[in-house]
Amino acid sequence: MTQLEDFKSNDPIAWCPGCGNFSILKALKQAFVELDKQPSEIVIVSGIGQAPKTPHYIRCNTFNGLHGRTLPVATGIKLANHELTVLAEGGDGDGYAEGGNHFIHAMRRNIDITYLVHNNQVYGLTKGQTSPTSGLGFVTKTAPSGTISPPLNPLLLAIAANCSFVARGFAGEVEHLTGLIKTAIQHKGFAYIDILQPCVSFNRVNTFQWYSDRIYSLSDETDHDAGDISIAFKKAQEWGKRIPVGIIFRKQRPTLDEQQSATVRESLVEQKIDPSLFGNIFESFK
């Protein structure tokens, strides 16, 4: 069994004290331990923002790439070596603004990776600008009179984009989040969790308390059928006095990597290459 200690990184943490990211980090490590994953079999791909610093604080393989481009990199990694456990991690700016196009297409492909979005409804690393999930009227440095455009509902988008696993977690509920992350990693296909993450520096509206007053767990509601897309659409639209957390929608379908890798003998990186065997390829040109 792996221990929490196995995932300990030497890199000093550069988040604000009290940041919601700490609990997400804790849940992620705990999920790895409970799934008995080895650090060397995991790759976390992240973009740019506060959330994408997360993999530096875990001992495992990491690719900390460009802003918004986590999902294509993670897709390439998984296709090249489907033995790896691949996660992508970023914030709402990284995933829903800069990387919006990749989000839609990764869900469509159903590549077998887990995507964690730390959603704090504001830009943290660049110090407090509007995010695609900022609420109407939310005042920021780039929306001094309040945000005019309504927020993106990423869960609704995910269900519509045929995402095979759509969930919402809350940084304030570490145990619940750990369970969600575990289920997401075990899910065969694109598993997406939008994680509500209070930002203590730039979001004074959606605080720990604000969320705590509103969230409820779908698992407590025995009648929630995550396999029913119309119920899922309804649950995904619930945002106000009550905010559901848990698995909102789940539907198994063939993954990109299993369909692609069905055509290759073994993981791409395991293959031996011998050009001298390729003589036949020239025949059709003669």
Place this chain on the structure above:
Amino acid sequence: MDVDVTIRIAGQAGQGIQSISAIMGKIFTRHGYYVFVNQDAESRIRGGHNFDQVRIKDQPVYAIRDKLDYLLCLDENTIERDLPYLDQDGVMIYDGTKSEFKSDNPNFFSIPLEQIALEHGKSKIMLNSVATGAAFALLGFDLQPLLDRLAEEFSAKGIDVVDRNKISATAGYHHVQENFKGISVAKIPPASFSKKKMLLNGSQAMALGAICAGLKFYSGYPMSPATPIMEFIASQANEYDIIFEQAEDEIAAINMVIGASFAGARAMTATSGGGFSLMAEALGLAAMTETPAVIAVAQRPGPATGLPTRTEQGDLNSVIHASHGEFPRAVLAPGHAEQSFYLMAKAFNLADRYQTPVILLGDQHLNDSYFTVDNFELGSISIDRGDLVFDDQIPSLKDYRRYAWQESGISPRILPGRSKAVLYADSDEHTEEGHITESSDVRQSMVRKRMRKLDGLRQEMSAPIVYPAKKSDVVLLSWGSLYGASKEAVELLNRNGISTQMMHFSEIFPFTAASFANKIKKKSKIFAVENNYEGQFAEIFTRETGLAVFHKILKYDGRPFSPQEIVHQVNERI
């Protein structure tokens, strides 16, 4: 007898011009000739005015000729448009029943192409095969090899299509034999038949080079004129265990390539200038994370959308300078199909050895043109994955540092999951371990580490091709797809008494200045020949060597140079 014959097939998009040129090109290749086929097409699927030219020689050929020996008019507009390019004793096939055109030139053959197509092939679309059959009769070639090629070309479309094409070609062939008895306008002596040589275009050669170099992952977004690279790789993916993924955009494409390469697969993408501009940020990501990446860029005239189906060498500065910050890269620019194959294999080795992006720069004229190639030597392709290490080579797994300092700039690289060690790769400035840092010392040493790779890369660049060896008064300075036109212009100029050498660069960046200084006269007049407005390579050349360029011969109308155009411009200036 020296054979040098050019056949132009012209008409509208959708009339099957490219089918005819592909069929002819391969038949002449099988008859032992060297063929060069170039395409001049508008960015549309139907209508307009398009042509393909098939140039047939008895020795290797890499360029167009600007006078036509045969003109096959598939529609009436072509007659007026293309007749001026026909040589004095040139032969034209046209459909007199569809046009007002009248001439008593005995070399102009009016054939009711459309009628024959409708009567025998049951469709106007068979007109191209009728015209090809007629042309083969006039060329004095046997019908059977043409029928065999038609069967190959159309086999995927089913037996009915094959049969109607064969019947149409036969009808065109017989029409000429019956109506123009005893007339001989043949200029290509029929030769023995074999299937030894290949006919392929620059894109196919690049794709073949990649597959033979062990390509395992391809991701791309379609863009003319690079699309045939991805289509060929997609067609071979199952056979050669390649994973192919069509990306949602070029940004995704190159980031997927970087991911697959980071995991350990040889990976590439291909695009044209616009797509490459989208890839620019990730080009720096590959260099910063020290991940190998191969990018083929098939240039077309820009900026923005430009001329999508035409040619230019306007992106040299773009590929050398794209992306912010300072980082190492290499740029190779093949001159013909054979170089496209071998330089692609070299690109993969350089990318792996230097853990940085390498660009293979083609253009529409190279990528879409077909060349006869004797053969490719698989034995001369070596696969060098560079400093890839596994656990028995790592002193301490716990202390493995992905960016450990090395004089060469190249740190031993592990693959995630194939080692018990873990690695951190970062697009932020990072420590040797790969964690984000702000340290001034670390920043300086990491910049130095990456930039040192340029010293190594510079040593890897082959010297320019200097031809002929005899030092001369005039030097034609060319690069990339200009190889054929430049080489032939040199031969023509020398024949006209102007002693000329070609100095041709196929391996462009980092620039190697030392390798040719003693191969040309210090006082020779250097003419730079480029398919662009600025003379981008000439500027680099002068900056790097201190040698002045006497005159720039530039062309930026979206069309390739003919050797004759270059000769003309040299004569004007000398």
